[in-house]
Amino acid sequence: xGAGQRDLYDRVPQLKWTQGRxxxxxxxxHPMMPNLGQGGGMAIEDALVxxxxxxxxxxxxxxxxxxxxxxxxxxxxxxxxQGMSRLSSTILFQYNHPTTLEATAFPPKLRNIGPRSLxxxxxxxxxxxxAFPLQFEYLFSFPGxxxxxxxxxPRPGDFTTAAASDARGPxxxxxxxxxxxxxxxxxxxxxxxQYW
Numbered sequence: 001x002g003a004g005q006r007d008l009y010d011r012v013p014q015l016k017w018t019q020g021r022x023x024x025x026x027x028x029x030h031p032m033m034p035n036l037g038q039g040g041g042m043a044i045e046d047a048l049v050x051x052x053x054x055x056x057x058x059x060x061x062x063x064x065x066x067x068x069x070x071x072x073x074x075x076x077x078x079x080x081x082q083g084m085s086r087l088s089s090t091i092l093f094q095y096n097h098p099t100t101l102e103a104t105a106f107p108p109k110l111r112n113i114g115p116r117s118l119x120x121x122x123x124x125x126x127x128x129x130x131a132f133p134l135q136f137e138y139l140f141s142f143p144g145x146x147x148x149x150x151x152x153x154p155r156p157g158d159f160t161t162a163a164a165s166d167a168r169g170p171x172x173x174x175x176x177x178x179x180x181x182x183x184x185x186x187x188x189x190x191x192x193x194q195y196w
Contacts, residue, residue: 008033008034008089009031010031010032010033010082010085010086011031013030013075013078013079013082013083014029014030015075016071017029017070017071017074017075018064018067018068018070018071020064021063021064021067022067023050023067023070023071025043025046025047025050026039026042026043026046026047027039027043029046029074029078030042030078030079030081030082031082032081032082032085032086033085033086033088033089034085034089035085035088035089035092036081036084036085036088036135036139038081038084038085038139041139042077042078042081045074045077045142046070046074046078049070049073049074050067050070053066053067053069053070053073054066054070080138081139084135084138084139091127097111097112097117097120098112098117098120098121098124099111099112099113099117099118099120099121100112100121178191178194181194
C-alpha cells in the first residue's frame with residue numbers, strides 16, 4: 001500500500017431505501033466510514049424502527065407503506081451520521097501533531113510547524129470543547145419515540161412480570177421503577193440490595 005492509502009469506502013447518502021415490499025437497512029442503506037464506530041449502531045436503530053413500523057400494521061397488503069415510513073424516519077439521521085463519519089475520517093487522515101512551543105530549553109523551540117500542524121493547533125480547542133461534545137450528544141441520543149415494549153407482551157423472566165418477581169424476590173414490578181428510584185435519590189446500598 002502506498003503512503004496515505006486507505007481502502008475504506010462509503011458513498012453519498014441515498015434517499016431511496018425501499019421499493020415495494022423490499023427495503024435496505026444497515027450498510028446496504030448507508031455505508032459509513034468506521035471512525036465514529038456507528039455503523040452497527042445505525043443498523044440496530046434501523047432494525048428497531050423497521051420492527052416498530054411493521055408491528056403497527058395489521059394488514060400485510062400495507063407492508064410497502066410501513067417500509068416507506070421506516071425509510072422516512074431513518075434517512076435524515078443516517079445521512080447525518082454518514083456525513084459526520086466522513087468528516088471524522090477526513091480529520092483523522094489530515095491530522096498532524098499540533099504545533100507546540102517547547103519552553104524547557106533556551107531558546108524555546110517550536111515543534112511541528114508545518115501547515116497541517118498549525119491548522120490542527122488552531123482547531124484543537126473548538127473540536128474538543130464544541131464540535132466533539134455536540135457530535136457525541138447527537139450520536140448517542142435516539143430521536144423520536146422509542147417503545148421497547150412494541151415487539152412483545154411480557155414473558156416469564158421479564159423484570160415486570162409476577163413470575164419474575166416470585167422467582168427473584170424483591171425487585172421492580174413496573175417498567176422504569178428501578179431507574180426512577182435511583183434518580184429520586186434512593187441510597188445506593190439500599191437500591192443495590194433491592195434491585196441487584
